Amino acid sequence: MVFQDPYSALNPLKKIYTSFEEPLKVHGFKDKGTREKIMRNVLDMVNIQPDYLFRYPHEFSGGQRQRLCIARALEVYPKVLICDEPVSALDVSIQAQVLNLMKKIQTKLDLTYLFIAHDLSVVQYMSDRIVVMYLGKVVEIAGKNELYDNPKHPYTRALLSAIPVPVIGQKQKRQILGGEVPSPINKPTGCAFHPRCPHAMDICKKVSPTLIKEENGEHQVACHLHNKEEALQNEQAV
Incomplete structure (x- = not known):
């Protein structure tokens, strides 16, 4: 797993070597030579020199730390890598570098990413298939192109309308949602989105x-607007 904050994901009191070696020991890599070979290989994947293993986290920039976190997650040869907002804590210029690197690694290792993010431009760049959630519930699932070209759920439409249009003179009509976001502890009855829809x-x-x-x-899509037959049956039952 790659965590959101690279500044807290690495123990500041331990050298990178120790932070990298520990998960390999836990996963049964007993030979020190094998462990060091794996560490060098994953560092090479993220363009960091092997001798940096003997430095402390504070000696690295934010982008370097996140690349280290990605490298550590790759040590045990995962098939699926969970990425929880992996670039949201980084500067925009660094975000692009890290995302391009992740794309390259994904192609090289045939990895599947479960990519959690709120930045819709990042989601569009990284995803093949997208799941949209509201207050912990899935409201829409579609392929990337299908979702961006033909959003069905009102919440998805509002989200996509907030993406800036990178064309001078061209404007996109914003869909402004009213009301406050309800508490996830005390959700509204029925569809959780209905107070703002x-x-x-x-x-x-x-x-x-x-x-x-x-x-x-x-x-x-989970929306009564798109399943009027079911909505009618449920309304009659209620």
Whole structure:
């Protein structure tokens, strides 16, 4: 796993060597020579010199620390790498470098990333398939191009409308959501998004919508607007 904050993900009192060696020991790599070979290999993947193993975290920049965290996560040959906001704590210029590096590593190792992020430009660059969540519940699932070209859920539409358009003179109509974000501890009844949704119906206040597949089978959305038959049945039951 790659954590959000590279400044707290590495023990400031331990050299990088120690932080890298520990997970290898835990996973049963008993031979010291094998461990050091793996450490050198993963450092090479993230463009950091092997002799940097004997430095402390404070001797590295934020971007270097995050590359170290990525390298450490690769030590045990994972098939899936969970990345929790891996670039949100970095400067924009450094973000691009780290993201390009992650793309390169993904191709080289045939890795699957579970990439958690709130920056929609980053999500678009890194993802093949996207899951949109609101207050802990999945509201939409689709391939990247399908989601950005044809968003179904009102929350997804509002999110995408907030992405800046990088074309001079071209504007995008913003969808401003009213109200406050509800507490995840005390969620609204029915659809959690209904207090802020401009299209909310009575059924939305009573029944939580389930994910349904669109005609192509790849696009799924949890919204009564897109499942009127189910909404009608639920409304009659209520």
